[in-house]
Amino acid sequence: MTKPTKSTEAASPLPAESAGAGASASAATAERVQKYLSRAGVASRRGAEEMIRAGRVTVNGQVVCTLGDKVCPGTDEVRVDGARVDPPTALWYLALNKPPGVVTTLDDPQGRTTVARFIPDGAPRLFPVGRLDYATTGLLLLTNDGEFAHLLMHPRHHVPKVYRAEADGVPDAEDLRMLREGVDLDDGKTAPAEARVVRALSDSSVVEITLREGRKRQVRRMLSAVGHPVRLLTRVGYGPIALGRLAEGSVRALSDAEVAALRASATGGR
Numbered sequence: 001m002t003k004p005t006k007s008t009e010a011a012s013p014l015p016a017e018s019a020g021a022g023a024s025a026s027a028a029t030a031e032r033v034q035k036y037l038s039r040a041g042v043a044s045r046r047g048a049e050e051m052i053r054a055g056r057v058t059v060n061g062q063v064v065c066t067l068g069d070k071v072c073p074g075t076d077e078v079r080v081d082g083a084r085v086d087p088p089t090a091l092w093y094l095a096l097n098k099p100p101g102v103v104t105t106l107d108d109p110q111g112r113t114t115v116a117r118f119i120p121d122g123a124p125r126l127f128p129v130g131r132l133d134y135a136t137t138g139l140l141l142l143t144n145d146g147e148f149a150h151l152l153m154h155p156r157h158h159v160p161k162v163y164r165a166e167a168d169g170v171p172d173a174e175d176l177r178m179l180r181e182g183v184d185l186d187d188g189k190t191a192p193a194e195a196r197v198v199r200a201l202s203d204s205s206v207v208e209i210t211l212r213e214g215r216k217r218q219v220r221r222m223l224s225a226v227g228h229p230v231r232l233l234t235r236v237g238y239g240p241i242a243l244g245r246l247a248e249g250s251v252r253a254l255s256d257a258e259v260a261a262l263r264a265s266a267t268g269g270r
């Protein structure tokens, strides 16, 4: 596959810091080790606490023993399992319109196209916030801000994700009720969701579903369970961010306001 042409929006998706978001960490401020590790994308804060408890983390060669220990970014040397960990100094927040046939990872052992192909030249290593299936298209956020990514993905924060599915047939009122109230899947009943038919055709429909959880292939499984298998699936919204007119295969930088709004959607403004 050839590298897709990027839109003009993608020509220089500056890191938020360069664009003035001012969200990067100050090198001088001491912070808890678990926060440092989380910012670096090593794990969530809770995961980092487990690493500390397991004795896997050292600061300046000393094993960290307590969860209250602090480090000075840029001064102290932090390692996990012997590998040095440095949080990013410039934070990047991008929105990608993921094309179909792309894996939501940075490396694929099977050699398939990954989202790494769409990360602009000059960008640091950016991680996808959550996953879209290989065939699913649409809005995927990419960042090197580990804390931010964990915040958005935390199941307790219930950030809404909006999907548009082209499905077989047209869901009736009972199907929509089940989609909204909960569908029994093999990994349990789904949480309350929003569902509506956007367009009804003779043998297919466009259904919009808003989820506040993120299980594997959830929209596909929910629609199949009510008798309307998905033909095409696109994510059109993530919290306050809309896919809008971003072309397939293009990326754009999120604005300061968008990053702040995403953060607020996960924390409820706390």
Ligand code: URA
Residues within 6 Å of the ligand: 131, 132, 133, 134, 136, 163, 216, 217, 218, 219, 220, 221, 233
């Ligand atoms: N639900 C799915 O079924 N697939 C996705 O990629 C995302 C949500």
